[in-house]
Amino acid sequence: MIEEKVYSSICPGCGLGCGLYIREKVEPTGDKTKPELSVDFRKNAPVNAGKLCRFGMNLPIYYGKIPNSKVKGKKSSLKEAVAAAAKALKAASKENMAFLSVGMSTNEEQLAFSALAKTFSCPVETGMEIYAAFPETVHKALGYGTGLEEIEASKQVFLFIDPYVSYPLVLRRVLKAKRKGAKVTAVGPKSLPLADENLSLEPAEYGKSLAPTQASILLSDLHPYSDPTQIKAILELAETSGAKLLFLRPFVNSKGATRLAKHTKQRSFEKLLKALEAGEIKTLFCLDSDLSELSLDPKRVKKALSNLDTLIVQASRSSPLTEFADIVIGAEPFYQKKGSVLNAEGRLLKTGGDSILGFKALAELAKALGKEGLDFAQVQKKAFSSFGLSETDEFKPEKAKPISCGNFELRAGFEKKEKPKNTKKEEQTQKAHFSYNFTPFMWQGLEDDCNFVELNIRLVQKLGLSKGGSLNLKTPDGETQMRFKVSALAEGVVLSEKKIKGLVLPRDEVELSR
Amino acid sequence: MPERPEPKAKAGVIKVGAKLIGWATDAKLREKGASGGLVTALLAAALKKGLVDKVLTLKKISEFEAVPVLTSEVEEVLQSGGSMHSVPVNLARYLPEGIGEQRIALPAKPCDARAVIERAKRNAVDLEKTFLIGLNCGGSIHPETTRKMLKTVYRLDPEEISGEEIVKGKLIFFTKDGKEHAISIDELEEKGLGRRENCRYCSVKIPINADLACGNWGVTGAFAGQGTFVEVRTEKGAKLLRNALEAGFAKVEPAEEKGIRVREKINRIMLKLSEKNRQEIFSPIEAKQGPERLKYFQKALENCIHCGACKAVCPVCTCGEDSKCTSYTSREDSYKISLFHLVRFLHLSDSCLGCGQCEDVCPAEIPLTRLYQCFATPVREAFDYMPGMSAQTPPYFALKLEKECGCQHHGLEKAGLEESSCAKEPEREGKREGQRQGQGGCC
Ligand SMILES: Cc1cc2nc3c(=O)[nH]c(=O)nc-3n(C[C@H](O)[C@H](O)[C@H](O)COP(=O)(O)OP(=O)(O)OC[C@H]3O[C@@H](n4cnc5c(N)ncnc54)[C@H](O)[C@@H]3O)c2cc1C
Ligand code: SF4
Ligand code: SF4
Ligand code: SF4
Ligand code: SF4
Numbered sequence: 001m002i003e004e005k006v007y008s009s010i011c012p013g014c015g016l017g018c019g020l021y022i023r024e025k026v027e028p029t030g031d032k033t034k035p036e037l038s039v040d041f042r043k044n045a046p047v048n049a050g051k052l053c054r055f056g057m058n059l060p061i062y063y064g065k066i067p068n069s070k071v072k073g074k075k076s077s078l079k080e081a082v083a084a085a086a087k088a089l090k091a092a093s094k095e096n097m098a099f100l101s102v103g104m105s106t107n108e109e110q111l112a113f114s115a116l117a118k119t120f121s122c123p124v125e126t127g128m129e130i131y132a133a134f135p136e137t138v139h140k141a142l143g144y145g146t147g148l149e150e151i152e153a154s155k156q157v158f159l160f161i162d163p164y165v166s167y168p169l170v171l172r173r174v175l176k177a178k179r180k181g182a183k184v185t186a187v188g189p190k191s192l193p194l195a196d197e198n199l200s201l202e203p204a205e206y207g208k209s210l211a212p213t214q215a216s217i218l219l220s221d222l223h224p225y226s227d228p229t230q231i232k233a234i235l236e237l238a239e240t241s242g243a244k245l246l247f248l249r250p251f252v253n254s255k256g257a258t259r260l261a262k263h264t265k266q267r268s269f270e271k272l273l274k275a276l277e278a279g280e281i282k283t284l285f286c287l288d289s290d291l292s293e294l295s296l297d298p299k300r301v302k303k304a305l306s307n308l309d310t311l312i313v314q315a316s317r318s319s320p321l322t323e324f325a326d327i328v329i330g331a332e333p334f335y336q337k338k339g340s341v342l343n344a345e346g347r348l349l350k351t352g353g354d355s356i357l358g359f360k361a362l363a364e365l366a367k368a369l370g371k372e373g374l375d376f377a378q379v380q381k382k383a384f385s386s387f388g389l390s391e392t393d394e395f396k397p398e399k400a401k402p403i404s405c406g407n408f409e410l411r412a413g414f415e416k417k418e419k420p421k422n423t424k425k426e427e428q429t430q431k432a433h434f435s436y437n438f439t440p441f442m443w444q445g446l447e448d449d450c451n452f453v454e455l456n457i458r459l460v461q462k463l464g465l466s467k468g469g470s471l472n473l474k475t476p477d478g479e480t481q482m483r484f485k486v487s488a489l490a491e492g493v494v495l496s497e498k499k500i501k502g503l504v505l506p507r508d509e510v511e512l513s514r
Numbered sequence: 515m516p517e518r519p520e521p522k523a524k525a526g527v528i529k530v531g532a533k534l535i536g537w538a539t540d541a542k543l544r545e546k547g548a549s550g551g552l553v554t555a556l557l558a559a560a561l562k563k564g565l566v567d568k569v570l571t572l573k574k575i576s577e578f579e580a581v582p583v584l585t586s587e588v589e590e591v592l593q594s595g596g597s598m599h600s601v602p603v604n605l606a607r608y609l610p611e612g613i614g615e616q617r618i619a620l621p622a623k624p625c626d627a628r629a630v631i632e633r634a635k636r637n638a639v640d641l642e643k644t645f646l647i648g649l650n651c652g653g654s655i656h657p658e659t660t661r662k663m664l665k666t667v668y669r670l671d672p673e674e675i676s677g678e679e680i681v682k683g684k685l686i687f688f689t690k691d692g693k694e695h696a697i698s699i700d701e702l703e704e705k706g707l708g709r710r711e712n713c714r715y716c717s718v719k720i721p722i723n724a725d726l727a728c729g730n731w732g733v734t735g736a737f738a739g740q741g742t743f744v745e746v747r748t749e750k751g752a753k754l755l756r757n758a759l760e761a762g763f764a765k766v767e768p769a770e771e772k773g774i775r776v777r778e779k780i781n782r783i784m785l786k787l788s789e790k791n792r793q794e795i796f797s798p799i800e801a802k803q804g805p806e807r808l809k810y811f812q813k814a815l816e817n818c819i820h821c822g823a824c825k826a827v828c829p830v831c832t833c834g835e836d837s838k839c840t841s842y843t844s845r846e847d848s849y850k851i852s853l854f855h856l857v858r859f860l861h862l863s864d865s866c867l868g869c870g871q872c873e874d875v876c877p878a879e880i881p882l883t884r885l886y887q888c889f890a891t892p893v894r895e896a897f898d899y900m901p902g903m904s905a906q907t908p909p910y911f912a913l914k915l916e917k918e919c920g921c922q923h924h925g926l927e928k929a930g931l932e933e934s935s936c937a938k939e940p941e942r943e944g945k946r947e948g949q950r951q952g953q954g955g956c957c
């Protein structure tokens with residue numbers, strides 16, 4: 001008989017961690033790595049009241065297949081994979097090792113992974129180089145959270161994100177604020193239907209063009225491709241106005257992972273890639289972090305990874321990296337995990353399952369490398385106390401704190417890429433600034449129905465594009481044909497929710513033609 | 515709870531049309547139960563005695579949360595007693611898809627029972643094998659609203675709540691310190707809180723479309739607060755009751771005339787209120803015509819993020835993955851209203867129950883049930899057809915509207931589903947009136 005198990009879990013699609021139920025059916029004789037899953041609405045969840053975005057609704061596809069453990073491409077037991085990983089790590093040189101975990105695992109696993117990395121005196125990389133761009137005195141402010149309820153209570157909401165595509169469960173809170181009379185200002189290239197005013201501004205203009213007050217809230221996000229100059233401008237705006245500030249995050253445990261990591265040693269994905277390409281990293285251990293899914297250039301990642309001596313992957317779902325890795329430690333899917341995550345608001349949430357398979361594998365590895373006695377309960381306690389909390393409580397987000405960073409200089413900004421060379425005749429082409437509108441699908445490597453770029457009607461007319469047709473995008477790395485959608489965008493902007501080869505940094509310049 | 519006298523009634527009184535007061539023989543079940551624990555006793559007895567293979571019920575997680583489970587464990591059923599007004603779930607979607615071998619019993623509010631019947635019309639449920647134990651329903655509340663009411667109106671910590679009930683139009687919360695806190699639902703609704711909007715205009719309060727219709731209205735005298743009023747609607751319903759009596763799980767008494775009248779009266783008042791609320795909500799929308807109406811719909815839908823939750827949750831939609839609403843839609847289009855919505859409004863205009871599930875799960879806070887009902891109400895009125903009330907009548911868009919006399923039965927005759935002409939109409943009209951009042955036979 002088919003038995004159904006219901007997990008009261010959270011969505012791993014972004015740093016909100018929306019509550020939901022996962023219904024899992026396993027046939028006794030069926031494929032254990034491919035349970036039949038469905039998503040159900042958990043209306044009592046305080047983060048999202050049971051509502052989900054398109055990514056949350058697609059979780060059964062995202063979870064897909066539970067990865068088999070593997071050693072050198074051959075299916076193995078978990079124990080064999082752990083033993084092989086221990087052997088490979090012991091043989092590796094600590095000078096060219098790297099440990100990557102961006103925040104798609106539990107706090108408990110993250111700490112066990114840190115303990116393992118520490119045996120090699122290595123940090124756990126989270127891809128958040130942005131922290132390295134800020135002096136340490138500012139890190140605390142970057143880590144502050146506040147409940148989504150604060151949005152509803154605000155008189156003015158400033159959006160530096162597009163809640164229709166990024167962190168979509170923020171949208172309803174902004175709509176509720178608006179219904180109560182709040183004014184909504186959207187700062188970005190796209191006009192948002194819910195905004196009272198839409199402004200396309202450079203960070204340097206924020207101070208003089210925006211006038212938040214103490215009754216305002218600023219909503220932005222911190223992710224591996226965030227522009228430090230923009231984040232600095234937002235921090236300054238919050239500090240001078242006394243407005244509340246909430247940085248959203250792309251991964252379910254981005255906040256927990258970042259707080260548990262050492263910020264200053266972080267490298268960007270680009271720098272990690274360069275180090276891989278230069279052969280400076282020879283052993284890479286990824287914990288639920290598929291660099292090819294996270295990077296904006298998956299093909300480049302695959303090539304760079306071939307320079308490794310050993311790629312060890314501990315994963316909760318099958319992905320390109322589990323196909324490619326030398327050793328795969330196949331852990332339980334996220335919804336089955338026992339443990340916690342710290343969401344972007346600072347709510348300490350339970351992941352909802354009862355398995356600590358993944359944690360135990362890491363503890364075993366750490367033990368093999370000399371770090372004895374990683375006990376789940378003790379590790380959990382340590383994680384909680386480092387957040388200043390004693391237990392999970394989904395009903396208690398962090399309380400907003402005033403931003404106080406003082407004057408500071410950025411240590412680094414964005415590298416600008418070279419502009420594409422113009423080959424077509426001037427009148428046939430149009431230059432535009434390219435921007436990504438990051439969605440959970442982009443971060444998690446899941447296909448979405450978005451095989452198009454967005455342009456405004458004037459750009460479409462100038463290029464003479466016909467409805468239903470496509471356009472040519474010339475990037476620093478070559479040319480790509482894309483379909484297009486007409487949107488209310490600022491002049492000279494192209495927006496995409498799909499990764500486009502060669503377009504990495506926000507505001508790259510591209511050349512468009514028919 | 516005091517021990518009860520031996521009931522005068524025997525299994526013989528249990529026949530279609532009977533109106534009884536029933537209760538669980540087990541004192542603990544009565545204690546846990548919403549009124550007399552009868553529903554839980556019926557479900558448990560059906561499972562225990564093999565009348566059904568499984569029971570679909572709610573597993574309580576907290577005062578404001580319960581999850582539907584399909585179980586074959588009698589113990590799990592026994593744990594499921596009590597009404598949860600802050601669990602606005604529709605159970606129909608949790609029945610196994612398709613016509614299978616399993617016989618299943620479930621508690622069913624009117625919208626649950628109506629959804630099951632609509633699904634049965636689409637061959638997604640086998641009604642013969644489904645036992646619907648209907649629950650009267652005055653409405654349910656979204657748990658997010660419940661928590662908000664507790665904090666802002668009752669001034670109570672939601673974690674301090676140990677129970678709740680609705681008595682005489684008041685929503686009462688019990689706190690762990692043993693105190694009672696009552697506020698009238700009208701007062702809560704004036705503040706924009708209280709029941710979900712669709713429940714305020716829901717037009718079926720007594721589930722006469724189920725096998726049994728159970729509730730606390732009409733429980734009078736010594737049984738007040740400790741018995742369940744049950745109306746036997748079908749032979750299947752009678753079987754469920756007889757089975758529970760034979761198994762020693764439940765007892766029944768014929769209902770008092772006074773109780774029967776009280777139940778009818780409350781139902782009439784509730785339906786009148788629903789109609790008033792319906793007018794209040796829909797008149798301003800209906801007053802908008804042409805471009806103004808289009809604008810209303812455009813504005814209402816402008817925040818849609820295309821998550822698909824409204825479709826996934828809809829208990830009457832059985833189209834699955836390959837459906838017209840999704841295949842005609844692309845996110846690449848820049849239409850002000852996507853074809854997804856337009857197709858759905860039309861597709862559901864003959865079957866939308868107004869159950870509110872779509873609106874509950876919409877992340878863009880779109881008043882979806884209102885929008886669907888704007889399409890469904892004219893169809894309902896034109897055909898005088900209430901979706902989900904009878905398994906015999908197919909969805910009306912499956913039929914042609916006959917012009918000769920405007921009566922739906924010509925359509926049914928053509929489809930070979932009725933044999934006689936509209937001379938039956940006066941008789942049917944009477945029945946339909948009864949159906950509107952929740953009293954008797956439906957078309
Ligand atoms: C939301 C709601 C509103 C109601 N409003 C009225 C009313 O206005 N007038 C009236 O006469 N009766 C109403 N009832 C019915 C009444 O509360 C009792 O359920 C009924 O009298 C049967 O009582 P019992 O003790 O026999 O049921 P119990 O033995 O307590 O069994 C109750 C059954 O209902 C199920 N249930 C609980 N909550 C829900 C839910 N939210 N959705 C679906 N199933 C659920 C339980 O799982 C259990 O199987 C309502 C019930 C609900 C759930
Ligand atoms: S908003 Fe984020 S956490 Fe919520 S359902 Fe969408 S992807 Fe998942
Ligand atoms: S829609 Fe009707 S039957 Fe359903 S919960 Fe609301 S009032 Fe009850
Ligand atoms: S459209 Fe909405 S209200 Fe109508 S039946 Fe479907 S879920 Fe219920
Ligand atoms: S649930 Fe709401 S946001 Fe999602 S598709 Fe339906 S209308 Fe759009």
